[in-house]
Amino acid sequence: MKALAVASGIVFWTLVLGTAWLAFFPASDSGEPVAILQIEPATSPVEPSAPEAAPAPEANESPAEVPQASTDGMGLPPGFAVGPPGAPPAPMIEPPGPAQGTPLMPLAPGGQLDMPAVPPSGPDDAPPPDDADQQGAVPAGDPALQQAAIEAPALTPPPPPPPPMPGSETGSITLPPVPIAELVEESQYGPLPKVAADGRRPIDVYARPSRYAAVAQAGAPPRIALLVTGFGLPDAPSPDLLNDLPPPVSVAYGAYGRSLQDGVSNARAKGHEVLLQIPLEPNNYPTEDPGPHTLLTTLPPEENLKRLQWLMSRYTGYVGVTNHMGAKFEVTQASLAPVFEELKRRGLLYVDDGSVKEPTAERVAYAIGLDYSEASVQIDGQSAAEIVKQLGQLESLAMQQGAVIGVVRATPATIKQIVEWAGKLEAKGIKLVPVSAAVRSLQQS
Numbered sequence: 177m178k179a180l181a182v183a184s185g186i187v188f189w190t191l192v193l194g195t196a197w198l199a200f201f202p203a204s205d206s207g208e209p210v211a212i213l214q215i216e217p218a219t220s221p222v223e224p225s226a227p228e229a230a231p232a233p234e235a236n237e238s239p240a241e242v243p244q245a246s247t248d249g250m251g252l253p254p255g256f257a258v259g260p261p262g263a264p265p266a267p268m269i270e271p272p273g274p275a276q277g278t279p280l281m282p283l284a285p286g287g288q289l290d291m292p293a294v295p296p297s298g299p300d301d302a303p304p305p306d307d308a309d310q311q312g313a314v315p316a317g318d319p320a321l322q323q324a325a326i327e328a329p330a331l332t333p334p335p336p337p338p339p340p341m342p343g344s345e346t347g348s349i350t351l352p353p354v355p356i357a358e359l360v361e362e363s364q365y366g367p368l369p370k371v372a373a374d375g376r377r378p379i380d381v382y383a384r385p386s387r388y389a390a391v392a393q394a395g396a397p398p399r400i401a402l403l404v405t406g407f408g409l410p411d412a413p414s415p416d417l418l419n420d421l422p423p424p425v426s427v428a429y430g431a432y433g434r435s436l437q438d439g440v441s442n443a444r445a446k447g448h449e450v451l452l453q454i455p456l457e458p459n460n461y462p463t464e465d466p467g468p469h470t471l472l473t474t475l476p477p478e479e480n481l482k483r484l485q486w487l488m489s490r491y492t493g494y495v496g497v498t499n500h501m502g503a504k505f506e507v508t509q510a511s512l513a514p515v516f517e518e519l520k521r522r523g524l525l526y527v528d529d530g531s532v533k534e535p536t537a538e539r540v541a542y543a544i545g546l547d548y549s550e551a552s553v554q555i556d557g558q559s560a561a562e563i564v565k566q567l568g569q570l571e572s573l574a575m576q577q578g579a580v581i582g583v584v585r586a587t588p589a590t591i592k593q594i595v596e597w598a599g600k601l602e603a604k605g606i607k608l609v610p611v612s613a614a615v616r617s618l619q620q621s
Contacts, residue, residue: 215609299540337349341385342447351383351444351583354362354493356381359523366489369522377420377523379547379612382495384424385569386560386613391620392578395549399579399607400570401426401614402594403527403551405453406586408433408490409500410467410610415439422592423447426611429491430455432467436490449610450494451527456502465500473505484515488522493610496525496547498583506532513540520546525615529583531553549581549615555594556585572605579617 342349358372369378388399403580404421406412408430418427427438427443428451440450455466457473469483488497497519505511506528516537519526525547528537531554541548553570557563566582573580584590599606609617 204479214465224296232386235602246611257272286542295487300353325464337608341387342423344389346422346424346602347610349447351382351447351449352386354382354444360492363485363489365486367492368485368488369492369494369524371521373522377442377532379495379523379525382444382449382493383612384426384447384454384610385608388579388607388609389613389616391617396578397605397607398571398574399609399617400574400601401483401581401609401611402555402584403428403451403498403529403581403611404584404586404591405500405529406430407439408436409453413588415442417586417588417591418443418446418448421446421448422595422608424608424610425594425598429452429494431469431487432465437493440491440493444493449612451611452488452494452497453488453500454484454497455500456505458501458505459503461504464501471502471505471506471511471515473511475511477511480511483512483517484518494524496527496615498527499529499531501531503532507536507537508532512537513544514568516540516546516548517544520544525549525612527551527581527611527615547615547619549618551583553580554585555583555590556587560589560593563590564597567593567597571604571606577618578621579609579614581614581618 355367358374359366359376359378361370365525372381388397392399402425404418404425404447405428407415407427411434412430412433421427423446426447427448429440429443430453433439443450455468455470457470458464458466461470461472468487471480471483475483494592499506516526526537526541527548528548530551538548538550540546552573553566555563555566555570557566570580570582598608
């Protein structure tokens with residue numbers, strides 16, 4: 177029995193190999209094959225399922241015949257077919273059944289996948305197409321419209337309207353919320369002030385409006401500006417001291433403490449314009465230390481500018497800068513000049529509190545065109561009589577010069593005296609104005 181099975185196998189494979197030899201290596205010299213063998217593809221796989229009993233063939237049915245062909249009367253085994261000479265048609269793989277995944281593509285002659293042509297794509301950073309229709313800009317077909325769209329400037333949101341002029345110089349108004357995006361430069365430290373693309377400066381946009389920013393002409397009322405300092409510094413007074421201040425009084429905040437932006441925004445909501453108070457090196461530093469990030473004469477200019485930018489980034493909405501101490505720094509031109517240049521570049525003013533009786537800062541400011549003024553009187557008396565005397569000096573200087581600035585150290589005693597004094601100014605013909613208005617008036621004179 178085993179010998180019979182081996183003999184049957186030998187006969188079967190002899191027939192297969194002989195048929196293949198005759199198909200691909202004919203005896204003729206025509207160069208064309210006598211026949212082309214085509215292997216029928218197997219049926220697609222299906223999910224394994226429970227076997228079903230095959231229906232029994234009926235009596236008058238015969239089993240399905242496998243197509244066979246022969247050029248010399250030789251039969252072919254199941255699964256083979258002989259076709260006419262020429263390229264065989266590309267076999268199609270059956271679409272996937274429930275158990276198959278992605279559909280398979282048809283095979284091209286030679287066994288390669290017959291993939292549809294895909295247009296080449298550009299690199300990830302390729303520019304957008306030039307076709308206006310694809311970009312959703314201007315419909316193609318009208319060159320005039322396309323050219324107008326190209327030349328039209330990009331739409332930018334309009335700047336916020338300036339705050340209204342108060343009914344009187346001491347009237348209560350709310351200054352616009354800050355920051356204003358066009359006046360902010362983002363940095364590694366935080367938001368920094370800058371000049372807007374249309375030329376608007378923080379000194380112009382964040383200032384309290386005033387009718388008395390021009391030079392005081394003959395017969396015009398004299399003007400006094402007060403700058404209250406000490407908020408946002410170590411041992412700062414309570415911000416509640418601002419509640420009773422007349423709105424034209426300006427306020428200086430330092431760069432230390434929590435919720436500084438909230439304090440600045442609250443002051444502006446009450447109508448007070450704000451300045452940033454920065455620490456400068458005093459004569460006896462570090463015995464007397466103004467605070468962290470103090471600008472020092474022993475540091476190179478680039479390091480002082482880094483410290484300045486850190487200080488300026490603590491909050492937004494200020495019109496300029498004033499000093500906290502600085503007796504040594506303000507008389508050192510090599511250290512002071514780069515700082516003043518940075519303030520001018522960012523559209524800010526500078527108010528010297530008048531504690532340094534030396535003209536270096538004034539000379540540097542005028543040389544580079546920085547908006548600069550120096551306070552004439554410091555109001556920091558320890559008694560009510562001393563404070564009243566200092567306020568009287570301000571009045572006399574205002575009568576002589578037309579405009580004057582006083583710096584007030586914020587304490588409960590000084591704030592109380594200022595509130596009482598300010599209520600009597602109108603009767604004396606003197607106008608209480610914001611610091612920015614006095615700086616402009618003094619600059620023009």
